[in-house]
Amino acid sequence: GDGATLPRVTFTPEVCGPMVDLSGVLGLLPNRDAVVAALERVPATRDAVSPFVPGATVSDAVAAAEEVLLAGMSVAVVHLPDPAARESVRVIHEQTIEAFAAANLAEGADLVIDLADLGLSRGVDPALVAEEAAALCGAAEQVGMTVTLAALTHEHLDTGLSIHAALITDHPDLGVTLAAHLLRSEADCGDMARAGARVRLVRQGAAAPKGLSFTGAHEIDKAYIRCMRQLMAGGAELEALVRQKMEIVFVV
Numbered sequence: 001g002d003g004a005t006l007p008r009v010t011f012t013p014e015v016c017g018p019m020v021d022l023s024g025v026l027g028l029l030p031n032r033d034a035v036v037a038a039l040e041r042v043p044a045t046r047d048a049v050s051p052f053v054p055g056a057t058v059s060d061a062v063a064a065a066e067e068v069l070l071a072g073m074s075v076a077v078v079h080l081p082d083p084a085a086r087e088s089v090r091v092i093h094e095q096t097i098e099a100f101a102a103a104n105l106a107e108g109a110d111l112v113i114d115l116a117d118l119g120l121s122r123g124v125d126p127a128l129v130a131e132e133a134a135a136l137c138g139a140a141e142q143v144g145m146t147v148t149l150a151a152l153t154h155e156h157l158d159t160g161l162s163i164h165a166a167l168i169t170d171h172p173d174l175g176v177t178l179a180a181h182l183l184r185s186e187a188d189c190g191d192m193a194r195a196g197a198r199v200r201l202v203r204q205g206a207a208a209p210k211g212l213s214f215t216g217a218h219e220i221d222k223a224y225i226r227c228m229r230q231l232m233a234g235g236a237e238l239e240a241l242v243r244q245k246m247e248i249v250f251v252v
Contacts, residue, residue, distance in 0.1 A: 058092070058099045065105050076110040076148065076200075081117050089117045090132050097139050107144035110175070111136070112200075114150040115160050130163045137171040148175030148198070151205035154182065154212055161188070164197070173198060179205030180224035181213045189227040193234020201227055 065075045077096060081089050093113055100106040118124075118132045137147045152160040164176045175198035178185045182205070192199050203224050207213070214220045 058095050061096065062099050062103050062105065065100065065109065066103065069105060074108055074110070075105075076112055078112045078150070079114075079117075089114075090136065093136050094139060097136070097143060097145060100145065101143035106140075108146075109144075110146045110148055111140055112148050112150050112177070114152075115163060116150075116152060116156060120152070120156050120159060126159050126163060130166055133163060134167055134171065137167065137174055141171065141173070146173050146175065146198075147171070148200050149177060151177040151179045151202060153206045154208045157182075157184075165195075168195070168197060175200050177202060177205075178227065179203070180227045181205065181215075181220045182208060183212055183214065183223075186223065186226045186230055189230035190234065193231050199231055201231065 061077055065077065068075045077100075079089070079092055079096065081092065093111060096111060097106065100109055113133060113136055115129055115133060119129045120126065133147075133149070140147045149160060149164055161176065164174060168174050176192065177200040178188050178192070179202050181203065182188075189199065189201070201224070204220060214223050
C-alpha cells in the first residue's frame, strides 16, 4: 500500500565473473587461523583472494576500499577477529567506522558485523549483544555507513533474527544476512520481505547438521533461486548487483 517499506536485497553468489563473495567460502573454514594459513601457505588461494582480503589492519581495508570505490563499485567490510587479540571486536569495528569517515569513504559503505563475535557464541546475554550492535549501528549511521548482520550458525540464528527485529525499529537500515542452503531460509526470506528488511542473501554459510540444510550444489542453487523469489515477491528492490559490490575482508 501507500508508504509501504520495500525490502532491499543484495544477491551475492560465491563466484560471478571477477567478483567473489568470500563470506561463504571463508565461513566453511574451521577458524580464523585456517584462513590465515590458507592465505600464507597456499599460493593459489592467496592469489585468488588477495583483492578481497587486503591485509591485517584497518588501514589495509581502507586502502583497498578506496581502490574499489574508484573502480565504481560499492564496498562492504568484513572483519575476521583473532580470538587471542586484546582489542575487542567492538573496538575494531569502531576504529573501522572512524577510519572510513576520516578517509571520506564512509558514505554508502557497509559494515558487516557478526553477533557471534560480539559475544553470542560465548554465551553472553543476547540483550548485551544487542546493545553492542545498537551502539555500532548508531556510530555507523552518524557517518553515513550501513550495518549488516553476518550470517549465523543455525544454533544462534533465531536469537540473531530476534536481535535484528528488536533493533530495526530504531535502526531501519540494519541489514541481515541469510544463507540459502538452510532449509528454513526460504521462509525467513518471506518474513524479511514482509518486514521490509534489507537482506544480504548468500548462497551458503556455516555447515549445519544433517536435515537442516541442503548439501548438493544443485539443490543449493535451487534454494537460492527460491529465496530470491520470496524476496522479490515481497517487493524487494535490488540493492546492488554482485558486479557492483565488493566485500573487503580484513584479518586482525
